[in-house]
Amino acid sequence: MENRYASRIEKVQMSSIRVVMEKVEKLRSQGKSVVSLCAGEPDFNTPEGIKKATIEALNDNQTHYSSNRGYLGLRKKVAHLLKEQTTIDYDSDTEIIMTCGCSEAINNVCQAFINKDDEVIIFTPAFVSYQNTVLLCQGIPVEIPLKLSLGFQIDIEEVKNKITKKTKMIILNNPNNPTGAVYQKETLEQLCKLARENNILILADEIYNQLDYENQYVSIASFENMKDYTIIVNGFSKAYAMTGWRMGYIASSQKHIDQILKVHQYTTTSQMTFAQIGMANAIDQEDVKKEVQHMVDTFALRRTFIMEQLDQCKNLFYIKPHGAFYIMVDVSKTGLNGQEFADKLLEYGVAVVPANGFGKDFSDFIRISFASSKENIAEAFVRIRKLLNDLNKEAC
Known part of the structure; x- marks a missing residue:
C-alpha cells in the first residue's frame, strides 16, 4: 500500500x-x-499546596471548559509573575494564553507565524522540539552552532551573517537546554537590535528562568521596544515539578496572541479547568514558594556535586552550567563519540542523552541531567568511572 503520510513529516x-x-x-x-540521568524531570513532588487546591477544585466540580485563553484567575497570576520576571506588563485579558505545556506553546507559535520556506535561526545544541516543529511548518531551520570556546554563548557576528530576507524568527532558549548557558545581557541587547532592524520575531523559551544559579538571567522581552518583537513561552513543569500536569503559557502583545489563539483553539481548546483553578489558588502560598525555592537550592547543590564528580573523571570535559539542570560533556578523548559513549554507558546501567540529537555539530557530546537525586548521581558516577577504567584498559 502506498504511503499516505504528509511529505513534511519525512524530515522530522x-x-x-x-x-x-x-x-x-x-x-x-x-x-x-538503570540510573536515569536523561530526562529533564525533577525528582521532587509537586508542592502540597498546589495538589490540595487542585483536589478542592475537582471536588467542587470545576470540570467544564475554561475560556480558550485559559482560566482568567490563573492568567492574572501569570501576568503578575511575568511582571516580576520580565518587568513587562502583560494584560491578563488579551495577552496571555494557557497551554498544554510549553511544547504546545512552541508548536502554536510556530504554526501561527512560520510560512513555507521561512527561515528560523536556532542556536544549537538546542532542545529537540525547535528544529522539528519548524520542519512541520515547512520552514527552514538555520542552525548556528554555539562554540565550546565561548562557553556556549552567542556570537552576534555569526547571527548577522545568517540573517537573510527570509528570516522570520529567532528561537532563544534562556537559560539553555542542553548547555545550561545563561546568555549575557550585552549579547541579548545586540540581538534585540538585530530583531528590530530586520523585523524578526523572537520566540523566547524561558521555561528554566527560575533555575538561574548566579542571578544572570534577563528576559529578552525586558529590553527597550521588544514586547512587540517577543513571544514568551513558559510553564510550571520544571521549577514546580509539574511535568505531568502539562501546564504552560504564552505571553505577547495582543496582535500576536490573537493569531496564536486561532491555532490553540484547534489544538487543545483549553487546559484542564480544575488544574488551572488549583494553580491560581496556590501559586502565591508561602509554603508553595518555599518548596519551589528548596527545589532550586537543591538543584544548585547537585550542580556543584556533579561537577566535582566530573572533575574526577579522566577524559571527560565540560563547561560549567549557569542555569537549568543539565551539563554538556565532551567525551571525545575516551575514543568514543557521544552516541557510542551513551550506548556503552547504558550497558553499565546509566542513561544519558547523546547530544547529536540537539545539533549535528555536537556528536562528541552527551547531556547529563542533574534533576535526579544526589544518591542517584553518586551511583551513576561509580558506574561511569568503571566504564572509563575499562575503556582505558582496552586502550592499553
Missing part, C-alpha cells in the same frame, strides 16, 4: 530524549538496574 526526527527514555523503560521491565 524522533526525540533523542524519548528514545533513551524508552530504552530505560524496557531495561527496567527486564529487571535491570
Whole structure:
C-alpha cells in the first residue's frame, strides 16, 4: 500500500530524549538496574499546596471548559509573575494564553507565524522540539552552532551573517537546554537590535528562568521596544515539578496572541479547568514558594556535586552550567563519540542523552541531567568511572 503520510513529516526526527527514555523503560521491565540521568524531570513532588487546591477544585466540580485563553484567575497570576520576571506588563485579558505545556506553546507559535520556506535561526545544541516543529511548518531551520570556546554563548557576528530576507524568527532558549548557558545581557541587547532592524520575531523559551544559579538571567522581552518583537513561552513543569500536569503559557502583545489563539483553539481548546483553578489558588502560598525555592537550592547543590564528580573523571570535559539542570560533556578523548559513549554507558546501567540529537555539530557530546537525586548521581558516577577504567584498559 502506498504511503499516505504528509511529505513534511519525512524530515522530522524522533526525540533523542524519548528514545533513551524508552530504552530505560524496557531495561527496567527486564529487571535491570538503570540510573536515569536523561530526562529533564525533577525528582521532587509537586508542592502540597498546589495538589490540595487542585483536589478542592475537582471536588467542587470545576470540570467544564475554561475560556480558550485559559482560566482568567490563573492568567492574572501569570501576568503578575511575568511582571516580576520580565518587568513587562502583560494584560491578563488579551495577552496571555494557557497551554498544554510549553511544547504546545512552541508548536502554536510556530504554526501561527512560520510560512513555507521561512527561515528560523536556532542556536544549537538546542532542545529537540525547535528544529522539528519548524520542519512541520515547512520552514527552514538555520542552525548556528554555539562554540565550546565561548562557553556556549552567542556570537552576534555569526547571527548577522545568517540573517537573510527570509528570516522570520529567532528561537532563544534562556537559560539553555542542553548547555545550561545563561546568555549575557550585552549579547541579548545586540540581538534585540538585530530583531528590530530586520523585523524578526523572537520566540523566547524561558521555561528554566527560575533555575538561574548566579542571578544572570534577563528576559529578552525586558529590553527597550521588544514586547512587540517577543513571544514568551513558559510553564510550571520544571521549577514546580509539574511535568505531568502539562501546564504552560504564552505571553505577547495582543496582535500576536490573537493569531496564536486561532491555532490553540484547534489544538487543545483549553487546559484542564480544575488544574488551572488549583494553580491560581496556590501559586502565591508561602509554603508553595518555599518548596519551589528548596527545589532550586537543591538543584544548585547537585550542580556543584556533579561537577566535582566530573572533575574526577579522566577524559571527560565540560563547561560549567549557569542555569537549568543539565551539563554538556565532551567525551571525545575516551575514543568514543557521544552516541557510542551513551550506548556503552547504558550497558553499565546509566542513561544519558547523546547530544547529536540537539545539533549535528555536537556528536562528541552527551547531556547529563542533574534533576535526579544526589544518591542517584553518586551511583551513576561509580558506574561511569568503571566504564572509563575499562575503556582505558582496552586502550592499553
